[in-house]
Amino acid sequence: MIPFVKAHACGNDFLILEETVAMRQHAALARKLCSRNTSIGADGIEFLERRSNGEFFLRLFNADGSEAELSGNGTRCVAAWLASSEGLDEVVLGTHGGPRSCHVVEDADPLYLIESEMGVPRVMERTIELPGIGNVAGAMVNVGNPHFVIFVDSEDFGSHGLSWQALGGQISVSPLFPHGTNVEFVKVLSKGEIAFRIFERGCGPTTSSGTGTCASSAAAMALRGVDRELKAVAEGGAQRTVWLANDQIMRLTGPAEIICRGEVAGL
Ligand SMILES: N[C@@H](CCC[C@H](N)C(=O)O)C(=O)O
Numbered sequence: 001m002i003p004f005v006k007a008h009a010c011g012n013d014f015l016i017l018e019e020t021v022a023m024r025q026h027a028a029l030a031r032k033l034c035s036r037n038t039s040i041g042a043d044g045i046e047f048l049e050r051r052s053n054g055e056f057f058l059r060l061f062n063a064d065g066s067e068a069e070l071s072g073n074g075t076r077c078v079a080a081w082l083a084s085s086e087g088l089d090e091v092v093l094g095t096h097g098g099p100r101s102c103h104v105v106e107d108a109d110p111l112y113l114i115e116s117e118m119g120v121p122r123v124m125e126r127t128i129e130l131p132g133i134g135n136v137a138g139a140m141v142n143v144g145n146p147h148f149v150i151f152v153d154s155e156d157f158g159s160h161g162l163s164w165q166a167l168g169g170q171i172s173v174s175p176l177f178p179h180g181t182n183v184e185f186v187k188v189l190s191k192g193e194i195a196f197r198i199f200e201r202g203c204g205p206t207t208s209s210g211t212g213t214c215a216s217s218a219a220a221m222a223l224r225g226v227d228r229e230l231k232a233v234a235e236g237g238a239q240r241t242v243w244l245a246n247d248q249i250m251r252l253t254g255p256a257e258i259i260c261r262g263e264v265a266g267l
Pocket of ligand 1: 068
């Protein structure tokens with residue numbers, strides 16, 4: 001049996017497993033344990049490695065077994081678990097997208113409010129051409145992992161005659177993005193607020209995304225002139241981003257809640 005912790009951030013849910021249980025079966029474990037009908041169910045697994053020098057390192061696997069550079073919400077979920085189980089209010093978590101420092105702002109165990117340093121976003125305007133759909137204007141944004149952000153003004157976040165889920169699904173696996181991409185559909189509501197929807201690489205539509213929140217905010221700040229402190233509202237709730245200048249680190253503040261812990265049959 002494999003010990004696990006389950007946590008979520010605005011409904012974006014993760015299993016946390018110790019790296020020692022993975023036995024090089026990360027992808028297979030992600031596919032099996034993230035299945036919502038036949039196992040625990042989650043959007044991804046964070047494998048937590050404890051290095052001999054005391055540092056932590058996270059490997060993130062999406063529900064389809066693909067490995068991503070990092071997750072903003074998943075990182076915060078691990079920070080919440082380390083705060084709850086080991087009393088760590090400040091922690092640096094290494095990821096393949098770079099180290100992420102997390103700081104507990106409010107502790108109402110099992111619910112935490114956490115601020116994370118999310119690196120320096122890179123935003124590049126780009127129009128892509130999709131067969132059968134046409135030109136789609138947006139921005140490629142890298143926040144440690146890849147995103148394509150599209151600004152929309154429709155009520156339902158749809159664009160090009162398609163629902164955001166259908167268009168997101170096509171863009172996410174388009175050969176234009178050889179490593180795949182996460183896709184966000186962003187509406188600017190005011191200078192201080194955006195609303196957005198998320199189609200995640202390796203997972204599909206999700207109610208929230210930490211890196212998606214940062215990518216959407218960075219695109220809106222760099223290309224639409226919104227405030228540098230923003231409320232970003234996804235289906236699962238709001239998070240706060242602060243990006244004082246394009247060459248600075250973006251900070252992200254949002255909740256993370258531990259749901260349960262237990263043991264599950266492995267492969
Ligand atoms: N939900 C995550 C992002 C997870 C990784 C993503 N699916 C990818 O493949 O890059 C977040 O909160 O950032």
